[in-house]
Amino acid sequence: MKLDYLLDLYLNRGLEIIKGEGCYLYDQNGNKYLDMMSNYGANILGYRNNxxxxxxxxxxxxxxxxxxxxxxxxxxxxxxxxxxxxxxxxxxxxxxxxxxxxxxxxxxxxxxxxxxxxxxxxxxxxxxxxxxxxxxxxxxxxxxxxxxxxxxxxxxxxxxxxxxxxxxxxxxxxxxxxxxxxxxxxxxxxxxxxxxxxxxxxxxxxxxxxxxxxxxxxxxxxxxxxxxxxxxxxxxxxxxxxxxxxxxxxxxxxxxxxxxxxxxxxxxxxxxxxxxxxxxxxxxxLNDDFLNKIKEKGDYLIKRLKEINSPLLKDIRGKGLMIGIEVNNKRTEIIKKLQENFILTIPAGDNVIRLLPPYIISLKDIDYFIEKFKEVIKNV
Ligand SMILES: Cc1ncc(COP(=O)(O)O)c(C=O)c1O
Known part of the structure; x- marks a missing residue:
């Protein structure tokens, strides 16, 4: 799709997204993307929340x-x-x-x-x-x-x-x-x-x-x-x-x-x-119980990321569901490859992949992300 009418001031992800549901966004061809960025941290409870x-x-x-x-x-x-x-x-x-x-x-x-x-x-x-x-x-x-x-x-x-x-x-x-x-x-x-x-x-x-x-x-x-x-x-x-x-x-x-x-x-x-x-x-x-779950999910995601052994990974840091994966290089390539694998993440700083998933993300989706992330960093 042409972007001739909008000021060219944003990163262009090359994706046309038309709908969302839970932790997923869908493009015009029906492809389903796991959203690990919640619109730069805005859609904390995901999409189409009843x-x-x-x-x-x-x-x-x-x-x-x-x-x-x-x-x-x-x-x-x-x-x-x-x-x-x-x-x-x-x-x-x-x-x-x-x-x-x-x-x-x-x-x-x-x-x-x-x-x-x-x-x-x-x-x-x-x-x-x-x-x-x-x-x-x-x-x-x-x-x-x-x-x-x-x-x-x-x-x-x-x-x-x-x-x-x-x-x-x-x-x-x-x-x-x-x-x-x-x-x-x-x-x-x-x-x-x-x-x-x-x-x-x-x-x-x-x-x-x-x-x-x-x-x-x-x-x-x-x-x-x-x-x-x-x-x-x-x-x-x-x-x-x-x-x-x-x-x-x-x-x-x-x-x-x-x-x-x-x-x-x-x-x-x-x-x-x-x-x-x-x-x-x-x-x-956002009561105490829900807030504790956010922390638990974040701790789990950080733990799983820290278990990954790869020369590309420099540091894993964050709190709750605000997590940074600092890589030695190839940050842009990794984010692009993740997107090709239907996972959306965003950059931060010079060399960091930023994760801001919706709080409703399941442990199953976190595990899925980890498997895909491992695959991507092995192949870039
Ligand atoms: C910490 C912080 N402050 C301020 C802003 C600006 O917010 P907005 O993009 O809604 O103007 C942002 C946006 O990313 C932010 O992360």
Whole structure:
């Protein structure tokens, strides 16, 4: 199929996908693909989910959208549930995409802190709008734009001593992903987030935790930052929050919420009711039992990957169902061959194959993936 009408800005996978069911996507010829990427982490409960589809259809029938100058009980309840799940006393602003949530978070944090300097991490990914791009590390996304982006200091991810050397009176904001996704599935040393959180509190620095990819159960906790005692000032959610409906959220502590002037940030579609109704159900479904299962499945997948003996494999890392397979070379070829074998994965960093399967993946599908993956790496 020709793509003459769409801007050529994405990787072209050469696939025409027309339908999804459970953990599978189907092309126009009826070929069935095992989805190990859930639309870059968005379709956390897979496709054609009966419960969610029923809720969405009911909401379409009742009211699709409602501007935030009106109250709606579903949106209200969702906000209440998310605040409880995130363990934050504060308020929520609903938006539509991850990058938008990051833009708003940066605005709120800078406004509140009354300071001008931002620290972000090397290899970070926070989106591609001008604000979020400023705190995204990869220079290939910023060609010719450096002069107009917000000035940011990028420091080594996970190096607390380096962070300490950057702290001064002008630093108003620190933004971090609990696990870097696009940057290569990079994990922080245990205790880092807790130390960071204390440091921010001591120095009156606003800590933004970007849970857009790691949140909503991806690592086996509602938020990945909940593996430690962390007290973020702002949390951003997106991607899986409404299983594919566009929705994101900026969650701010009460102190920041109170400081923001009216009309400071608004959005016509933010908190769309179809997305909110689905998100509300998702917050209910992600109970402790379900979250534990995500962790167990992730542990099993990591264990099976670690059992593979191949000179191509450099490292296997991750938490829950957010997993990176670092290879010595041939990353693109492996992803392509997996696709030819009807398995969809995505790249991350320079040499990493990223796995973000839907949480409903079965152990049988994990075993199937492992067998196919072994076959592919033997033959590339
Ligand atoms: C951690 C993180 N933050 C922000 C974003 C941007 O989200 P969106 O693509 O919805 O703008 C992404 C997207 O991949 C992400 O992984």
């Amino acid at each position: 419960i969610l589809n029923k809720i969405a259809n009911k909401q379409i029938d009742e009211l699709i959208n409602l501007h935030n100058s009106f109250i709606n009980p579903i949106r209200n309840e969702l906000a209440q549930k998310l605040l409880a799940k995130c363990n934050i006393e504060g308020k929520i602003l609903f938006l539509n995409s991850g990058a938008e949530a990051i833009d708003a978070a940066l605005k709120f944090a800078l406004y509140f802190s009354k300071k001008t300097k931002i620290i972000a991490m090397k290899n970070s990914y926070h989106g591609k709008t001008l604000g979020s791009l400023s705190v995204t590390y990869n220079s290939k996304y910023k060609t010719n734009l450096n002069d107009i982006l917000i000035k940011v200091d990028f420091i080594d991810y996970g190096n607390f001593d380096e962070l300490l050397s950057y702290i001064n009176q002008q630093i108003g904001v620190i933004i971090i992903e609990p696990i870097q996704g696009d940057g290569g599935i990079n994990l922080l040393p245990t205790g880092y987030l807790e130390q960071l959180s204390k440091l921010c509190q001591k120095n009156k620095i606003v800590l933004i935790i970007d849970e857009i990819q790691t949140g909503l159960g991806r690592t086996g906790k509602f938020l990945a930052s909940q593996w430690e005692e962390v007290s973020p000032d702002i949390i951003c959610l997106g991607k899986g929050i409404a299983n594919g409906f566009p929705l994101s959220a900026v969650i701010v502590k009460e102190e920041i919420a109170k400081s923001l002037p009216k009309f400071f940030h608004t959005s016509t579609f933010g908190g769309n009711l179809v997305a909110c109704s689905v998100a509300l159900k998702i917050t209910e479904l």
